[in-house]
Amino acid sequence: MTSGFNDTIAAPATIPGTGAVAIVRVSGPEVFTIVDSVVRLRRGTVAESKGYTVHFGSVSGLDDVLVTVFRAPHSYTGEDSVEISIHSSEYIATELLQRLFRAGARAAEPGEFTRRAFLNGKMDLAQAEAVADIISSSAEASHRVAYAQLKGGFSRELSSLRDQLLEMASLLELELDFSEEDVEFASRERLKVLLDETISHIDRLSGSFRTGNAIKNGVPVAIAGAANTGKSTLLNALLGEERAIVSDIAGTTRDTIEETLTIGGILFRFVDTAGIRHTDETVERMGIDRTFEAISRAEIVLGVLDSSLGTDEILASARQLSEAAKKAGCRLIFVLNKADLGLNKNVIIENSIVSFVENKEDIILLSAKTGFGLDSLRNRLQSLIKARIGDPEATLVTNLRHYEALVDAASALRRARASLASSLPSDLVAEDLRSALTSLSAITTGGPITSTDILHTIFSRFCIGK
Numbered sequence: 001m002t003s004g005f006n007d008t009i010a011a012p013a014t015i016p017g018t019g020a021v022a023i024v025r026v027s028g029p030e031v032f033t034i035v036d037s038v039v040r041l042r043r044g045t046v047a048e049s050k051g052y053t054v055h056f057g058s059v060s061g062l063d064d065v066l067v068t069v070f071r072a073p074h075s076y077t078g079e080d081s082v083e084i085s086i087h088s089s090e091y092i093a094t095e096l097l098q099r100l101f102r103a104g105a106r107a108a109e110p111g112e113f114t115r116r117a118f119l120n121g122k123m124d125l126a127q128a129e130a131v132a133d134i135i136s137s138s139a140e141a142s143h144r145v146a147y148a149q150l151k152g153g154f155s156r157e158l159s160s161l162r163d164q165l166l167e168m169a170s171l172l173e174l175e176l177d178f179s180e181e182d183v184e185f186a187s188r189e190r191l192k193v194l195l196d197e198t199i200s201h202i203d204r205l206s207g208s209f210r211t212g213n214a215i216k217n218g219v220p221v222a223i224a225g226a227a228n229t230g231k232s233t234l235l236n237a238l239l240g241e242e243r244a245i246v247s248d249i250a251g252t253t254r255d256t257i258e259e260t261l262t263i264g265g266i267l268f269r270f271v272d273t274a275g276i277r278h279t280d281e282t283v284e285r286m287g288i289d290r291t292f293e294a295i296s297r298a299e300i301v302l303g304v305l306d307s308s309l310g311t312d313e314i315l316a317s318a319r320q321l322s323e324a325a326k327k328a329g330c331r332l333i334f335v336l337n338k339a340d341l342g343l344n345k346n347v348i349i350e351n352s353i354v355s356f357v358e359n360k361e362d363i364i365l366l367s368a369k370t371g372f373g374l375d376s377l378r379n380r381l382q383s384l385i386k387a388r389i390g391d392p393e394a395t396l397v398t399n400l401r402h403y404e405a406l407v408d409a410a411s412a413l414r415r416a417r418a419s420l421a422s423s424l425p426s427d428l429v430a431e432d433l434r435s436a437l438t439s440l441s442a443i444t445t446g447g448p449i450t451s452t453d454i455l456h457t458i459f460s461r462f463c464i465g466k
Contacts, residue, residue: 008034010100011108013083013465016093024096025465027081027113030104032069035082037103038096039067046082051075059099063092077113078120114466124444126155129399131466133216140265141215141389145396154395154402155444157205164198165413165437172430188420191429195417199410205397206406211388212396213403214299218260218269219385222294224324225304226317227275230337233368234304235259235272238378264382271298276320296328300384302377305353307336307365315352322356331384333362335377340367402443409439 008028016022026035032047039046041057049055051071058064066085075081086092101107111132118128126149133146148154168191214220223231239259257272271294274287295301303321305314318334325332334353354360361380366373389396397403416432 008105009108009112010097010105011113011465012093012097014088016088016090019088022086022088022093024084024086024093024100025081025108025113026084026100026105027075027077027079027108027116028105029080031080031082034100034103034105035067035084038099039065039084041067059086059096062095062099063087063089073120073122076122077116078122079116108465111466123150124152124155126158126399126402126444127152129401133398135466137216138260139262139267141385142217142267145212145215145398148393148395149398153393154397157201157395158440158444161198161201162437162440164194165433165440168194169430169433169437172426172433192417192420195413195420199413199417202406202410202413205395206403206410208395209397209400209403209406210299211385212398213400215266215385215389215396216398218267219300219381220269220271220294220298221300221302221381222291222298222330223270223272223302223304224291224295224321225276225335226306226313229275229304229306229317230368231275231304232257232272234302234335234337234366235270237368237371237374238270263378264386266382266385268381276317292324295324295330298328298330300331300333300381301325301328302333302335304335304337306338308338308341311352318353318356331362332357333364333377333380333384335373336363336365337368339365339372340370405439405442409436412436412439 006029008026008030010024010026013023013025014021032045035046039057039059041049041055043055046055046067046069049067049069051069051074053069055067055069056064057067063086068083068085070076070081070083072078072080084096086096097107114123114128114131117123118125123131130146130149134143134150137143137146171191223235225231235257238261258269259272260267260269262268273291273294276288276291301321301324303318303325305317307314321334322332334357354363357363364373364377364380366377368374397406412432412435416429416436419429419432
């Protein structure tokens with residue numbers, strides 16, 4: 001990153017050519033002078049305009065424009081800023097930017113507007129990262145999680161935790177100053193209680209990462225089962241299109257096929273897998289290995305069973321799927337497919353396989369061919385994830401960097417708790433508390449020392465114009 005705050009940057013804030021209007025964003029100390037040299041307002045100048053006002057103008061020989069003025073510190077970046085609305089033409093946007101560059105601005109780097117907002121104190125690092133998550137969110141649930149983080153919900157929780165740790169650390173540091181007088185400012189029992197509460201809170205946050213990450217990127221659902229049970233037909237039925245090749249020949253699907261689908265505002269990532277069976281055919285064996293890999297990465301497994309088969313075959317397949325799901329630590333839903341061919345009458349299948357699932361509602365009778373039972377499956381998938389999300393106001397951790405920092409903080413606090421239990425010196429306890437504080441601070445500020453590497457890694461993933 002080459003910029004400081006002594007230059008003015010410009011970039012498209014929208015994609016030209018994709019709508020009726022495009023926006024070019026300009027920010028920095030010379031923004032008003034630069035824009036006035038390129039845009040002529042119908043009345044007055046940009047430099048004379050008040051903040052939060054919109055003005056009609058034109059760029060000579062190019063386009064009529066609307067200019068929105070933002071004055072520091074009341075702007076996205078915290079600097080003087082201008083947004084120029086133009087007709088959505090790639091040529092117009094490119095030419096306007098070229099004129100702004102010739103007038104003294106330079107091209108913004110990816111994420112540079114948001115980086116300036118962070119460095120100017122308009123948002124902390126966790127909120128800045130949420131901007132990218134909001135832009136990339138493709139479903140209601142992922143948007144809700146990102147928006148809550150942008151509005152500071154996660155940051156406020158971390159601030160509360162840091163305040164508690166600072167109080168503990170301050171009391172212990174104070175004791176060190178009076179070590180010769182053998183004064184105890186911090187009740188050891190009270191410190192133990194505070195540490196237990198803080199560790200529990202951090203564990204809850206870090207424990208939400210698996211669900212939060214799935215909500216953000218799409219809940220992975222593996223469609224697995226024996227060969228020729230209708231897995232590919234089920235995927236096609238869910239998607240409403242012929243995505244996977246379907247035939248009566250066992251082993252047709254040799255590799256995983258992945259597609260996404262939004263159900264009830266939640267993005268699901270379905271993976272159709274090769275049928276599980278014994279085979280000596282090398283390519284098919286590789287496909288089956290990938291089936292188990294897909295199960296290991298899934299949050300939910302749709303175990304597809306052919307309900308028209310014999311009892312022993314159904315139970316053997318159900319047992320194998322149950323063991324694979326249990327090993328992976330994911331939820332198993334049995335889909336009794338081919339209901340249109342008639343249910344096995346030798347036993348009541350549900351009573352035989354119910355022991356393999358957590359809830360009877362995780363057994364769904366369905367016909368992927370006719371569509372019967374599809375709504376029941378969609379509703380079950382939706383309800384499982386909503387139950388896992390729990391309180392819609394609760395914080396879900398979606399960022400791997402945040403998760404790792406929380407784990408590090410909890411580890412340091414456990415060391416502090418163990419030191420207290422062993423009656424070790426206060427300076428050892430205080431050192432672990434400082435370590436925990438550093439880990440938590442890394443989430444919102446980049447750490448006690450602003451790391452150029454961390455900031456560049458984060459903001460380089462942003463699009464130009466943000």
